[in-house]
Amino acid sequence: MRWSNFTYLVKKGVNSVWYNRMMSFASFCVLLVSLLMVGLAVLAAVNINVILSYVENQNEILVFAYGDLPDSDNNRITAELQGSRYVSPGGVVFKSKERAWEEYREQYPNAGSLYERMEHMDYNPMPNTFIVTINDLSGIKNAERTFREIDGVREVAAPHDFAEFLVKIRNTLTIIGGAVILALVIVCLVIIYNSSRASVFARRQEINIMKYVGATNAFVKFPFLIEGLFIGILAGVASWGLTTVAYNSIISMFGNDYMLWQVLGLGELIAFSDISWYVLAANCAAGSLLSATGTIMNMGKHLKV
Amino acid sequence: MVELKNVEVHYGETGIDALNDVNIRINDGEFVFIVGDSGAGKSTMLKLLTNELSPTKGRVFVNGYNLSKLKKSKLPKFRRSIGMVFQDFRLIPDMTVFENVAFVLRATDKSKKVIRQRVPYVLNLVKLADRAKSYPSQLSGGERQRVGIARAFATDPGLIIADEPTGNIDPRLSYEIVELLLDINKCGATVIMVTHEHDLVQYFGGRIINLKGGRVVFDDYIGGRGTGEEV
Numbered sequence: 001m002r003w004s005n006f007t008y009l010v011k012k013g014v015n016s017v018w019y020n021r022m023m024s025f026a027s028f029c030v031l032l033v034s035l036l037m038v039g040l041a042v043l044a045a046v047n048i049n050v051i052l053s054y055v056e057n058q059n060e061i062l063v064f065a066y067g068d069l070p071d072s073d074n075n076r077i078t079a080e081l082q083g084s085r086y087v088s089p090g091g092v093v094f095k096s097k098e099r100a101w102e103e104y105r106e107q108y109p110n111a112g113s114l115y116e117r118m119e120h121m122d123y124n125p126m127p128n129t130f131i132v133t134i135n136d137l138s139g140i141k142n143a144e145r146t147f148r149e150i151d152g153v154r155e156v157a158a159p160h161d162f163a164e165f166l167v168k169i170r171n172t173l174t175i176i177g178g179a180v181i182l183a184l185v186i187v188c189l190v191i192i193y194n195s196s197r198a199s200v201f202a203r204r205q206e207i208n209i210m211k212y213v214g215a216t217n218a219f220v221k222f223p224f225l226i227e228g229l230f231i232g233i234l235a236g237v238a239s240w241g242l243t244t245v246a247y248n249s250i251i252s253m254f255g256n257d258y259m260l261w262q263v264l265g266l267g268e269l270i271a272f273s274d275i276s277w278y279v280l281a282a283n284c285a286a287g288s289l290l291s292a293t294g295t296i297m298n299m300g301k302h303l304k305v
Numbered sequence: 306m307v308e309l310k311n312v313e314v315h316y317g318e319t320g321i322d323a324l325n326d327v328n329i330r331i332n333d334g335e336f337v338f339i340v341g342d343s344g345a346g347k348s349t350m351l352k353l354l355t356n357e358l359s360p361t362k363g364r365v366f367v368n369g370y371n372l373s374k375l376k377k378s379k380l381p382k383f384r385r386s387i388g389m390v391f392q393d394f395r396l397i398p399d400m401t402v403f404e405n406v407a408f409v410l411r412a413t414d415k416s417k418k419v420i421r422q423r424v425p426y427v428l429n430l431v432k433l434a435d436r437a438k439s440y441p442s443q444l445s446g447g448e449r450q451r452v453g454i455a456r457a458f459a460t461d462p463g464l465i466i467a468d469e470p471t472g473n474i475d476p477r478l479s480y481e482i483v484e485l486l487l488d489i490n491k492c493g494a495t496v497i498m499v500t501h502e503h504d505l506v507q508y509f510g511g512r513i514i515n516l517k518g519g520r521v522v523f524d525d526y527i528g529g530r531g532t533g534e535e536v
Binding site: 001005008015016019211215216 | 396
């Protein structure tokens with residue numbers, strides 16, 4: 001294709017947006033709403049995931065060793081725990097029984113005389129402790145079983161019930177969130193496909209003429225493709241703007257509720273400024289792809305002339 | 306050259322025999338009227354000639370292409386060798402007269418230089434040079450059809466197929482349209498004009514192919530009143 005004809009077709013595609021402005025506007029609105037709905041749903045799902053991860057990371061397994069083990073054994077246990085496939089990288093913190101005893105006394109300072117007598121007897125009831133952060137809460141039972149088998153470990157304390165509760169929440173939210181997003185995507189695809197169909201149908205004669213005069217399918221499709229891309233990018237930018245406003249409003253709304261912030265770990269929510277460009281790129285890419293694909297798919301039967 | 310050999314077209318779903326044992330040969334440079342009542346098979350014949358339809362039986366040759374064996378990839382090239390004039394004009398509404406004509410040249414990947422030379426030439430031929438910047442909606446029916454003819458002739462095709470080109474315009478202007486097609490024919494293009502206006506045919510005369518019930522019932526030359534000869 002000659003450069004002059006290429007630029008002509010690009011110009012024609014862009015001009016067609018204005019010439020068919022009613023249909024273009026309808027397609028734009030459908031894309032805008034679709035991208036906004038799916039975008040916000042995805043952002044909500046991502047944030048819920050981040051919050052759950054934050055809450056999960058607060059859960060630790062406490063591994064207690066026998067109190068009279070030498071440092072070499074404590075180091076071995078640390079290494080064995082760290083080498084376990086259930087443990088997050090750097091997820092083992094050793095707390096000596098002396099440190100544990102100090103903390104206990106600071107936490108419960110009212111039994112001063114008792115503590116003095118115990119010190120006099122050179123008795124420390126606290127064990128050496130390994131605070132372990134595991135990488136997957138669903139594997140907490142297996143992790144506990146594995147840790148118990150380590151030589152020198154006396155006891156393992158793991159929050160099974162809370163862990164199971166969190167895993168259930170995560171699984172349920174994953175299924176619900178995935179289903180909602182999938183349903184939204186399907187609904188949006190159907191709406192976009194139908195709006196493209198109406199747009200192409202309104203211009204079937206134009207396509208028909210092009211085919212009769214000997215235009216190749218690519219030549220006929222090209223201006224429609226440009227038009228679809230153009231509308232898609234416009235809708236992508238507009239939905240990005242609306243998403244920014246909506247997201248920041250929701251964040252500031254939660255931000256005012258300090259209790260909720262603390263309980264849910266909302267400090268971990270993703271700041272929109274961190275993902276702004278990704279959202280813009282995703283919106284523009286999805287908008288232009290959906291719009292152009294919908295138009296091209298609908299042109300098929302009109303090209304059979 | 307256009308040739309239909311033992312062509313039959315049957316529409317399977319309705320059981321209608323649209324064309325039956327049709328044998329026609331139209332040589333290069335001829336001007337032919339195809340006439341017939343509704344349902345005679347005129348539209349089916351045009352669809353065969355533009356390769357919109359394949360025959361159930363027989364072979365169709367147009368401008369050296371064997372349409373029975375034409376690959377899909379060759380269809381655009383074949384279509385560029387013919388010019389179509391439609392009853393309903395089929396101009397692109399958001400393009401000016403100039404753009405409508407230039408469009409077919411762009412579709413055939415002609416250079417800007419060729420477009421700048423050829424479009425004014427054909428618009429001049431159909432006497433619409435002064436309406437180049439007008440849009441179809443600003444033209445009369447006769448003017449629109451002249452744009453349609455200019456567009457059909459823009460690529461200098463060997464064959465022009467006019468499907469009821471006078472069907473949507475003032476009868477008074479019908480003669481002008483046929484005159485225009487005759488002028489183009491004199492430039493060397495073969496012209497096949499489908500019509501059901503017997504007055505026009507009798508006025509201009511020439512080779513007439515009459516279809517009835519899907520069969521050729523008349524294929525001969527007649528004299529025309531307009532040419533001083535009686536039918």
